[in-house]
Amino acid sequence: MNLEILSQYLVNGLMLGMIYAMVAVGFTLFFGVLDVIKFSHGDVLMIGGFAGLSAYIGAQSMGITNPWLQLLVMLIAALSVTAALGALVARFLILPLRDAPPINLLLITLMLGLVLRECVRLFYPDGSNSKPFPQLLPTNTWHLAGLAIRADSAILLMVGALTIFGVHQLINRSKLGLAIRAVAQDGETARIMGINFERIVLLTFALGSALAATAGMMNGLYYNEINFNVGLLLGVIGFCAAILGGLGNFYGAILGGFLFAALQTIGAVALPHLIPGFQGAYKDVFAFAAVIILLAWKPTGLIAERSSERV
């Protein structure tokens, strides 16, 4: 196996890991701040992607042809649509029901995800078919010391890393982040301290959803394709990754995301050579089985929380 192919596997794995990590961070934020598993998160990612695609079509028809400008318009559209969607969901679905049994909330958000998916399938023109996502990033390949890396993969990886770093800085260094962490730790006390509980919850949901939109745009730009089903598996994997890393823990979500991507890549690439009869199509089986074993070993996640709650 030469270095070029190895670097290709590495880039593939890193890209997947980045997208999973961004979805997992969203799950972790929502759970941390309100103890709610928002299962519609994967589908919010899909909505972000479609919002970006619609913005692209709009930009084209308005005569904007510079690809960087188009990207900017798409990003703004995707981020604002999903942030608004996230805040709306928090305001009208999550907050009023936060004292309900957690399983009810989980089911409601699961159903919301289904509604979002079916709405796109039915109402977006020709929604049930895959749509090509525009190729806006430069596609030249750089060769360094036997490694080959495409410019667009490199840019996406850098953007993903910067986004995660940015969110990390926001949560740990800014006043908003302080308020979010305070609400996550103890909502009642935060209120007594003068923090506007509702506003912080809405902002957290908007932030998490905007993160999903970024992941959706990255997914679209990487695969040059988007369809109404992308959110389903990504949501499940993101949730698994968040649990694996330790729900409520920011670093755990990132670790979980990259770990799951690594398991999938090993399952698709290394195992068919090591185990006779093992086909690459079983990579998800292998990855999820490994997650089950890891969770059985460490039920509260790899980076253990101080206290655990049963949902």
Next chain:
Amino acid sequence: MNTKINLALLPALLSACMLAAPFALARDVVKIAFVGPLTGGSSAIGLGGRNSSDLAVKQHNAKADGPYEYELVSLDDECKPNVGVQIATKIAADKDIVGGVTHFCSAVAMSAIDVYHKFNLPVVVWGAVLPDITYANNFKEVHRVNGTMINQNQEAAKFMVDHGYKTFAVIHDTTDYGKGHNKYFSEALEKAGGKIVGTFGVTADQQDFTAELTQIKQLKPQVIYFGGLTPIGIRIRSQMEKLGIEAQFEGTSGIKSDAYIEGASPVLAEGSLSFIEGAPWEKLAAGPAFFAAYDQQKYAQPPEAYGPFAYVASNLLMDAIDKVGPNRRKVRDELNHTKDADTMIGPITFDDHRQNIVPLITSYVVQDGKWVPWQDSEYATGARKLKGM
């Protein structure tokens, strides 16, 4: 006094007769069902088939001397076996439905034929190509007008080897359909003298193929053969480009749809190959008339690859019902005896397993954003070249 009463009753009787006359002249309504993937990744083909069946029914009803008025009940199997079985049970259990024009997705057809057999509902398959649908059991209810993937893949293998390609990688989906393609293509290619350097099974709704394609890149095949349907065909073609794989992309009738070209973008789809049974419709005697009538109806979708087959299947069914009446068993027996039936796609004869013997396979190539029969394309004349040639 009696005459007075009689005279008064006469106009009443006459008007009653006049009112009853249209009902006596009205034809009985017979329902036939159409089942196909009206939503989902193969919906373009499903809707084309549905529209073609609808056209057949409208044309048949327009004939003044037909004994029955036909009503098309169209249902969506979503290309999912569990949904397909529910739909099959629904139409088979409905006594008003005398026959069905059913299925494009082979995986769905395989599950549904058991239901049709149980309820004695005669069906004519219009698009599913898996041989097992007619050959695995001896169900007298199941007929098929399109060819099977055996012929398709023999032509697919021979075509590529004749053009000088030697090494192939096979990607197939893990449903019965994809596995069937893999089996028959591999057999046919071995006979034709080609070499398969790797075979990869993928799930029918897989999103990411970078792992499989990176392995294929290492193996350096000249051709990537894809046995599966349009949704993942699009993804594989796009991701091949992403990873810089320069192989020629060869598919089956599963990707011969406008949705493939639109989804992969005409630039990437350029030069992709597919194979489908039957002569190009544009060349057949009744072909242009079909397309003209189809355009006149102003359907929202084109007939796509299997529309003509759905049209022919509907006509066969309605002709059989016209002849023997709306009785399922009689219609089934009548269809079983189909020999040299004159239809738009040529003469249809069912063999002992009620499979139409269709000797001709047409190769298609994407040129300038459209599927063009190979013999009419610039690739055949040498003006354009396939990858690696």
